[in-house]
Amino acid sequence: METTTPNWLKKRADLSPERTALVFNNESWTFKEMYMMAEKSAGKIAGLLQKEKKRAAILLKNKPETIWFIHGLQLLGIQTVFLNSRLTAGELLFQIQDSEADLLIYDEDYSKTADDLNRLYAELQMISVKKLLEGPVSEPEIQKEFAFNEVCSIMYTSGTTGKPKGVLQTYGNHWWSASGSVLNIGLQENDSWLCTVPIFHISGFSILMRSVIYGIPVILMEKFDESAVNRLLKSGEVTIMSAVSSMLSRMLVELGEGNYHPHFRCMLVGGGPVPKPLLESCKERDIPVFQTYGMTETSSQIVTLSPEDSLRKLGSAGKSLFPSQIKIMREQKEAGANEEGEIFVKGPNVTLGYLKREEANRDSFKDGWFSTGDLGYKDEEGYVFILDRRSDLIISGGENVYPAEIEEVLLSHESVLEAGVTGIANPKWGQVPYGFIVAEKPVTEEEIISFCRERLAAFKVPQKIIQIEQMPRNGAGKLMRRHLTSLLT
Amino acid sequence: METTTPNWLKKRADLSPERTALVFNNESWTFKEMYMMAEKSAGKIAGLLQKEKKRAAILLKNKPETIWFIHGLQLLGIQTVFLNSRLTAGELLFQIQDSEADLLIYDEDYSKTADDLNRLYAELQMISVKKLLEGPVSEPEIQKEFAFNEVCSIMYTSGTTGKPKGVLQTYGNHWWSASGSVLNIGLQENDSWLCTVPIFHISGFSILMRSVIYGIPVILMEKFDESAVNRLLKSGEVTIMSAVSSMLSRMLVELGEGNYHPHFRCMLVGGGPVPKPLLESCKERDIPVFQTYGMTETSSQIVTLSPEDSLRKLGSAGKSLFPSQIKIMREQKEAGANEEGEIFVKGPNVTLGYLKREEANRDSFKDGWFSTGDLGYKDEEGYVFILDRRSDLIISGGENVYPAEIEEVLLSHESVLEAGVTGIANPKWGQVPYGFIVAEKPVTEEEIISFCRERLAAFKVPQKIIQIEQMPRNGAGKLMRRHLTSLLT
8 A cells, every 4th residue: 555644744834833944044934834835836836837747847046935846846746856056057958858847947046047048948948936926826736645656856866877867756755764864863842954055955855854744943044154054053043954074174163162052963964974083073072973874866864873983983874774774785695794895775765766767777776775886884783884985976065976977078078088087085075076088189178177167067077187198997998987096196 | 666664673673782672670671682582582483383374362461571572473574463461261262263363372370361262262372471481492584674564463443333353553554653653742862651551452562663663762561550650750761651541640649749750751641531630730740741542543643632732722632643634524524623523534554454354444444544433523723622432432441442342242141131331430440331221031230240240351341230211212223322321310
């Protein structure tokens, strides 16, 4: 029997109408008010779409309206395609067309990108937030229930080869992600979750879902700003925060010798391991760091390490959350303790698969287990250590950067014969991409970088281009990206 | 796609091996120890059963071994039939045969009942806890995962007519019940749940399930004892307790002018409405009462009222928990505010149905909604008020007593022509059953009562037998049980 629950925001507004749902700058909204805003937004959107339309893309900022629209789409039963605002028009176009989105809602600030998109794809129906809010309201037909197998959201992610793939996230996936987290860190009456990470990433969107499921406020910031964050964490208004390690370093520098309020009880740090000196500084200041491992395909965290283990199990991501499982496979068999292998995960928070990618889905799922492509091991106590993110993934300031995608652009330059990209440690961003090329004709670093800038989001553009004689390849001719680092002089 | 999770106790023992799982008298066990005991119990049981056997009945007390056996059965994937130790051998026999249990595990203290059962049903394989623990251990084949559609437990409940019915409770039902509760009352690091209610009832068993899912200890008592409970609640060791109103009254009398420890944060009171003076006494003493409505078919609470509303919404059971829904139906339509009707519930915590009762299942489920048979209404704010438990259900000291079952016994007496049973308010038990008869031949009250005692559990035996001239019936000849009260002189 398929699981269904009442529509979450509607139910929450019925159960806790007067509790605070959202705080943004100096304004706040209760769940009842949030529901009214979402219902109104649903009415605005319903007027634009024909009945059979079922997918809308959003190119929005961390602002209250974004939350109204996301919930508005859910009230209508329309799937939301979350677009990363850092991408170029060309990159966005691919995701919009691939997802067959019927509508694009964009923030005024992205009008230039919207114009570019319009030039590239005139058939796409698009509307700015401002215009949408000024438009007429229809009577929306509200989805009273959520079926757990229904797709709620689509977020794009890349892989070893080829184009980005749309990860299908169901209502069930988001519910189970929230359940796994609450059984790990608990739920207190005074809880509130600070969201400074982008809502278009699963790290941000999952905070919105937890807020309505748990009945706790989201404290939303348009952008991460260490001094504003520190003020909040000192005030006692925030009890939980999601961060990546580069944010945490900047916060500690700004904090100096200070401390956070004792109400602050959970700093959830994802997007790669937290360096030991940083963990030690946090321990000195009694900052409770929960290291975590997760991905778009697991609807956020799937493995989390509790603070009491953070130094004892230095570098570990912890154990899989209650509803989930993790195993390490090596030569078709489950690896023993401390044996490296590929990380597989299973659980009701794991995606159904990629949109329209039969081959990728066949490759990724084995007997109900999802192959992450990441490498790691479990120690004798079962704690998971991540060795290498899949496909030599580079994580730069919390954004996933896929070498293959940049290599494709490099190779499209007429002077480039071979290309390889790898991540280089960087104090501010954690890692940044470096490009290595074997040139066919003479070409300068500036030429290549500006070529990339036209085609790639800023965070994907290689910081350096290094010309080499020969790409490091293994016997089978496969590029050994990890060996590129040793070619730096 | 069917939901599965890791086996709960196994997973909990892996995630929080050193946390306390159970406290009983002066002993305690961690989750790791609980898992070891359960695994050992599974090994003992596995040796007794052939592979294809799938259901075991238990006639056990609130003791640690009971918990090991219940988890042991779950580790083996064997369904547990929970037998109420207050029933007579004849009543138990029906449930054992109806459920086709392959094995009965009973406590030494119930040896007499076991002997009676053996006389009545020689083919039944039965073993006492002591014998089982002395027996050999096999290597058990452990169920690593729980499928949410799989039946975990069966508990018997009666209705308007006929024999008791076995309620099928799946792993999913128990999970969702625990989820609904955690989203209502939260989860804190120091939480522990006091269990003085019988484990063979859903009120007790659901505490065991929450304990492994949440990772918090059960503080178990063999029997409810107000002074022992008050000592615990004053100590700060217990944060949550499940009770019925008659227990709560006895606790307050014993407590006198005292107070509980501020750590005690939730008194969940089910099994009928809490009288206003009792609520007021609780308020004076800052005892946080959560009134609740639920049944075996909803795997415990489905509607709960928070303490802040307990006096404002006096007599209300509250609103349905987050994953669930409730509606009032009147003449095939949803009733308006303050309109009485039949209570229907829906949610993933609601039973799949009754074992082998096609007709009852057809009658009870309408478009995914379960008809409780109870009457009630919602006020203008959506708070639910229960007017009458189904089929004039009598709740005596937390036990459900069904008039129809007692009437059947009364009618089987040769001197009785007509019979009617109703519940009469009682300061100690909340309600007790009274029997009304129209006699065919002269008969004494004592004769009838001793006749009932041989056939019914003690709590079902009418406290009084009143002889009347005529049964109150409506135009259609239906017995109006509620009118019986007015015939008392």
